Amino acid sequence: MDLSNKVVVIMGASSGIGAATSRLLAKDNAKLVIAARRLNRLEEIQKDFPGKIDAYKADVTKFEDVKNVIDKTVEKYGRIDVLYNNAGIMPTAPLIEGRRDEWQNMLQINIMGVLNGIAAALPYMAKVKSGHIITTDSVAGHVVGPDSAVYSGTKFAVRAIMDGLRQEQAENNIKTTIISPGSTGTELFNSINDSDQKKFAKDFFENVNGLQPGQIASAVEFAIGTKDNMSVSEVIVRPTRQTL
Numbered sequence: 001m002d003l004s005n006k007v008v009v010i011m012g013a014s015s016g017i018g019a020a021t022s023r024l025l026a027k028d029n030a031k032l033v034i035a036a037r038r039l040n041r042l043e044e045i046q047k048d049f050p051g052k053i054d055a056y057k058a059d060v061t062k063f064e065d066v067k068n069v070i071d072k073t074v075e076k077y078g079r080i081d082v083l084y085n086n087a088g089i090m091p092t093a094p095l096i097e098g099r100r101d102e103w104q105n106m107l108q109i110n111i112m113g114v115l116n117g118i119a120a121a122l123p124y125m126a127k128v129k130s131g132h133i134i135t136t137d138s139v140a141g142h143v144v145g146p147d148s149a150v151y152s153g154t155k156f157a158v159r160a161i162m163d164g165l166r167q168e169q170a171e172n173n174i175k176t177t178i179i180s181p182g183s184t185g186t187e188l189f190n191s192i193n194d195s196d197q198k199k200f201a202k203d204f205f206e207n208v209n210g211l212q213p214g215q216i217a218s219a220v221e222f223a224i225g226t227k228d229n230m231s232v233s234e235v236i237v238r239p240t241r242q243t244l
């Protein structure tokens with residue numbers, strides 16, 4: 001796909017779905033800006049596409065970091081066409097374990113990270129009545145299962161926020177896309193500290209013949225490549241064998 005006319009920022013680009021999307025959009029010649037906390041991992045992607053990608057260290061829970069990435073993008077290109085809020089963690093565990101620090105981190109990264117992206121990018125997009133905000137949600141934003149109540153709660157919240165954004169900004173021509181992956185082989189399982197849960201997630205991935213991150217990236221690419229009058233509001237991409 002030729003995306004050479006698109007200025008795209010990806011938050012949470014250092015591994016998994018974000019990294020795969022970065023590589024795919026770089027091949028599509030998008031004007032790409034990628035961010036995450038692990039700058040070394042961003043630089044590995046950057047060096048495979050010399051001169052094509054800007055990379056910034058940024059923590060999505062810190063508004064000043066997110067704003068810096070967006071502002072630098074607008075300074076360089078004069079606009080931002082697409083913001084992809086992809087950062088997320090999934091430390092699932094039963095509520096009875098009371099892992100309040102993990103809950104707090106999930107709320108901050110999975111929800112506030114998305115809101116920080118919206119707060120930083122939307123004013124630029126609204127001003128020119130053009131833009132596209134994409135967020136990685138989850139099948140867990142559609143169905144709740146035991147032991148993933150808080151993670152699901154963050155992803156349900158993201159879906160509500162993104163649909164509110166869609167309704168508020170339709171008059172400004174701003175597209176929104178919610179991408180909800182099923183089980184995908186990434187480093188997300190490393191964010192699980194409960195050993196039973198980590199085993200459950202890995203076994204589940206094996207049992208359903210889980211997706212590769214590039215398969216989610218292709219859904220993101222499709223949403224970005226649509227004509228201005230067509231908005232892909234929501235996509236659920238499951239492994240074929242995943243029933244949930």
Ligand SMILES: NC(=O)c1ccc[n+]([C@@H]2O[C@H](COP(=O)([O-])OP(=O)(O)OC[C@H]3O[C@@H](n4cnc5c(N)ncnc54)[C@H](OP(=O)(O)O)[C@@H]3O)[C@@H](O)[C@H]2O)c1
Pocket residue numbers: 011012013014015016017018019035036037038039041058059060061086087088089090109136137138139140180181182183184185186187188189213
């Ligand atoms: N894999 C799945 O089965 C699956 C299914 C449904 C939804 N998802 C969602 O997909 C998204 C991407 O996850 P993934 O599966 O690709 O896992 P991953 O490989 O662990 O990637 C997570 C990304 O989020 C970034 N991130 C985490 N905390 C951050 C922070 N505070 N600031 C900036 N970036 C941060 C990580 O970068 P740094 O650590 O370098 O900051 C990394 O780039 C998440 O929102 C996840 O909830 C995944």
